Amino acid sequence: MNKILTTPISNISINTNDIKDFYVMALESSCDETACAIVKNGREVIANTVASQIETHKTFGGVVPEVAAREHLDAVNLVIEETFQKANMSGDEISAFSATVGPGLVGCLLVGLNAAKSLAIAYDKPFIGINHLNAHVCANYIDTELKPPFMALLVSGGHTQIIHVKSYEEQEILGGTIDDAVGEAYDKVARLIGLPYPGGVHLDKLAQIGNKTAYSLPTAKVGEFEFSFSGLKTAVLREVKNQEKPLSDEFRKDISASFQENVSKVLITKLENACKKFNIKTVVLAGGVAANSEIRNKAFELQNKGYKVYAPQMKYCTDNAAMVASAAYFMSNTYNNLDVEVFSRSK
Ligand code: KG4
Ligand code: ZN
Numbered sequence: 001m002n003k004i005l006t007t008p009i010s011n012i013s014i015n016t017n018d019i020k021d022f023y024v025m026a027l028e029s030s031c032d033e034t035a036c037a038i039v040k041n042g043r044e045v046i047a048n049t050v051a052s053q054i055e056t057h058k059t060f061g062g063v064v065p066e067v068a069a070r071e072h073l074d075a076v077n078l079v080i081e082e083t084f085q086k087a088n089m090s091g092d093e094i095s096a097f098s099a100t101v102g103p104g105l106v107g108c109l110l111v112g113l114n115a116a117k118s119l120a121i122a123y124d125k126p127f128i129g130i131n132h133l134n135a136h137v138c139a140n141y142i143d144t145e146l147k148p149p150f151m152a153l154l155v156s157g158g159h160t161q162i163i164h165v166k167s168y169e170e171q172e173i174l175g176g177t178i179d180d181a182v183g184e185a186y187d188k189v190a191r192l193i194g195l196p197y198p199g200g201v202h203l204d205k206l207a208q209i210g211n212k213t214a215y216s217l218p219t220a221k222v223g224e225f226e227f228s229f230s231g232l233k234t235a236v237l238r239e240v241k242n243q244e245k246p247l248s249d250e251f252r253k254d255i256s257a258s259f260q261e262n263v264s265k266v267l268i269t270k271l272e273n274a275c276k277k278f279n280i281k282t283v284v285l286a287g288g289v290a291a292n293s294e295i296r297n298k299a300f301e302l303q304n305k306g307y308k309v310y311a312p313q314m315k316y317c318t319d320n321a322a323m324v325a326s327a328a329y330f331m332s333n334t335y336n337n338l339d340v341e342v343f344s345r346s347k
Pocket of ligand 1: 031156157158182184186187198199200201204287288289291292293318319
């Protein structure tokens with residue numbers, strides 16, 4: 001499953017070294033957050049605005065694509081305006097405009113993409129399209145001195161991947177999930193025990209006060225850098241079925257802690273194995289689930305083995321546009337072209 005995420009498709013070149021300070025304004029609208037940010041030289045966030053749709057989608061227990069796209073349309077101009085205001089900047093002072101082009105919900109992506117392209121045309125500046133997964137990894141450049149090579153564990157609602165970041169521009173996926181993404185597994189298990197959507201963060205809170213050895217849950221036997229969480233989810237379902245209803249608080253805490261221990265162990269073990277195989281001594285976490293307390297604990301424990309460990313600040317773990325702007329600065333050869341279209345799945 002060797003695949004290069006970044007596909008240079010354009011001969012327009014932007015040499016960010018030629019310009020003293022490079023300001024990117026980026027938009028992110030791949031799922032249920034409409035976000036806009038301005039980032040200087042890939043690492044310094046000048047302004048960051050996020051309009052979340054979680055309250056809307058809570059009613060449905062998940063993201064409804066058509067509803068999400070309409071909400072992006074309502075929010076996009078507001079987040080752009082607010083971001084310019086916070087930064088006290090105008091479009092003329094922006095060096096390039098950027099947006100997430102995929103993977104994500106097509107109707108949603110189109111809103112951010114078209115807004116960013118329009119800004120690029122209006123201000124006569126380059127447009128840089130960004131892969132959402134690359135952007136999650138690049139969140140680690142914000143406020144740090146992080147430099148490739150490093151090994152990234154990308155854990156989000158839609159993806160679970162180990163990515164070998166060989167240089168600023170080259171991210172190679174070593175392996176991923178063969179069924180549910182880790183965030184998806186969190187949200188499904190959270191739902192099974194009656195937690196509100198999106199359940200990951202609520203399950204994490206319960207897990208911290210539960211007994212992680214209370215339930216013995218299975219670990220899937222899959223490839224070296226692959227993951228599978230559907231069997232684990234079914235095992236939790238079996239335990240839920242064996243319980244009297246309504247579920248007791250003790251059960252909910254203990255099953256959450258046992259689930260979290262199982263997931264965090266398999267993720268960090270495989271991340272460490274990838275580092276050993278490719279002789280890498282720096283690891284980074286990325287994606288919404290990188291906010292998880294136990295995944296962070298176990299990752300930072302790798303410091304005791306001589307690894308340098310990075311994880312984005314909480315606000316840059318879940319979907320935001322600062323990470324997209326950072327990716328646009330460091331990976332400006334990716335989709336640097338006004339003809340770029342959106343895509344729904346990883347290519
Ligand atoms: O990266 P993200 O914001 O959106 C995607 O690109 O998918 O990730 C959202 C996912 C959701 O599944 C949410 O439940 C999960 O991240 N999440 C967590 C935590 N905070 C957010 N999962 C486990 N523990 C957390 N603390
Ligand atoms: Zn995301």
